[in-house]
Amino acid sequence: MKILFYNIKELFQVRENNTSILKGSEMKELPSIKNAFLVVENDLIADYGSMENAPTDFDESVDVSDKMIMPSYIDSHTHIVYACNREQEFVDRINGLSYDEIYKRGGGILNSVEKLRKTSENELYKDAANRLEELIALGTGVIEIKSGYGLSLEAELKMLRVIKKLQENYPVKIKATFLGAHAVPPEFKDNQTAFVDEICNVMIPEIAKSGLADYVDAFLETGYFTVDETRKIIKAATNNGLKSKIHLNQFTAINGIEMCVEENVLTVDHLEIVTDEDIEALKKGKTIPVALPTCSYFISIPYTPARKLLDANLPLVIASDYNPGTTPSGNMNFVVATSCIKIKLTPEEAFNAATLNAAYALEVQNEYGSITKGKKASFFITKPLHSIYAIPYNFGSNLIETVYLHGIKQ
Template sequence: MAKTLIKNIKGLVQCGEDLPQIRKGADMKNLPILEDAFLALEDGEIIAYGPMSEWGGITDWRDLEVIDAEGKYVLPAFCDSHTHTVFAKSREEEFVDRINGLSYEEIALKGGGILNSARRLAEMSEDDLFEASKVRVERLMSYGTGALEIKSGYGLSVDAELKMLRVIKRLKEECPIAIKATFLGAHAFPTEYKENHRGYIDLIINEMLPKIAEEGLADYIDVFCERNYFSVEEMAEILEAGINIGLKPKVHVNQFSALGGIAKAVELGALSVDHLEELEEADIVALKSGNTMPTILPSCSHFLSIPFGDARRLMDNNLPVALASDFNPGSTPSGNLSFVWSLACVKMKMNPEEALNALTINAAYAMDLSETHGTISLGKKTPVILTKEIPNLAYIPYAFGDQLIERLIF
């Protein structure tokens, strides 16, 4: 039985009982912090916390790790609710293309982008793909990520999509953090189906989904609803087919254009709608009518030099906001959520407390992990972040170039 005691914590962040599952609107500024605190974990479960003045000392030293956190903060692990962590190779050549003037959409139209990743992934063995992906997950953990959603979508064929999802399943089994799998076969139309959308949609619905259900390979289903990709009607048909086999929808929408996909996603009970760089009043109305989590991906906006999602507008309409990395080889080759925290503050004018709520409690909701992650509460199984010595919590997004996460504790 592994036990951990963290004592003399400068600030125990996001702690408490009976906390809400989400924070929205003005409530996103609320961030409980207990100063001069202790925290006790047993086999990864939070069993006690409180002020040091109430700490009763150590009565059983067996299998106990004691950590002195003098000058350091402890917070619930980040939850990254939108990533593409399983991929074959990086795409830095497209980075250079963009510097030379090509847009993300132009690169995709000439065979780059998602189709580039799909070609490379098809050539890679499942074992090699797993090993490369496991290294990435371990790196994300070093940044403080303690729960991770991973999408397929670089396969775009029955065999390759199943290969990706099997790799994600192996990561679930072998990595010490919570991992959720999302089927994103509808990420792009493969070259051979460019003029035959119906054929590829039928392939997804009639061949991919039954095999995914048979092997239990996915928790969620996603569609990239965007101009030159999948229409709102195509998105709805695919999501409904996924719902019929027990998959909850999570949707890429409004990255480059507002097509009405948010309203349809909310109608279908989507857990989250992600990107939201473009936002219209009808989208706000739709979001207020349901329980779908708006999720913004600021490091994608940074890397592609496209607009940032309008978090302030969402919060001013009493809506919640989650933040995620969108870690992928094309548009966001970083899964560092401390950097996402900084971008949210600098570029989206979220204050540090709002942004941290978006990376913890709201992001946990966007992954169906509210019961175990997002806050430091009794009985929860979330890993916790131990920072290095810092003057205050705002120093993490302020000092955006520094690695201020000392370790992730389970």
């Protein structure tokens, strides 16, 4: 099946194959073709160019007059498998409690753990599938989903099986991450060392054997897991053939980034608090920084100093962090908008951070993240727009009209 998309007002993120991750000022450019065509053959991008060169042989055609095409968003950091919303904590924060105070009262992540352990796999699947369907309509075509609300081997496997079922049932590319070290569960309350040992010696080997996870994560933060504990977890992951992606610097900078770079961690995520030493450490390695600006928005914490990272010629990825506590939204259009409005990324930088660079954060850069011959035909068509800037500018509107994933209209 060959589909011709014609009269595209502007086709964005058009790249030659093997474009490297974009760093610093390279992120300013978002290559596009105006008045373009795009040919999709089965699930792949087969051709593209200016309308005057559009082919005449095809099985189907789609008129894209006045509308634009962008490769699907890649959301490299989410927690969309969870049991209940945490609206009460939201109101508690409005009334003055901090995220940390709520956690210390047994709320926060532990609130979600208690609920998830009591919820059936089917129920979890149904809720996560509903969330995923909403995200597909909002333009996400590749997503990472973490466990981390089970905190026992059994409950973590339950979450990972839900993710596997989503992988089987949806045309979205999904990467799964085991986040056993998200918080210390009640049964290990007085023995955090034993919990870390359990993660390293029991959970990671079992989960690696199950094939249910692509990555391992940990919450490296004051009051959660230390640099040394996280290093142990990363090493256990490496020994079991899994790379790591680490939550850190959300509230405090405690030299976690330096360790993560030393251990060749794939991404470091959050980075609301970043020191000059952290930037120097990132410059020495390949670890990719990931900002989660809608988390800052929702719980009123500082925004990642993105400009400082770009000025240091580092790459940048943006992701949603969709979870019931700090970011109950996975709308990547809003992530792009927040990046522009609050951390002063230009729209070009924000779209690069949410597509091409984000593909590197999930190691799917050979298949997704740009309009490139041979990559998967996963993209969205906008409503009629004056310019692509409308997506961050009209931050409260959904300007996506149609979504194609792997060449199929959703």
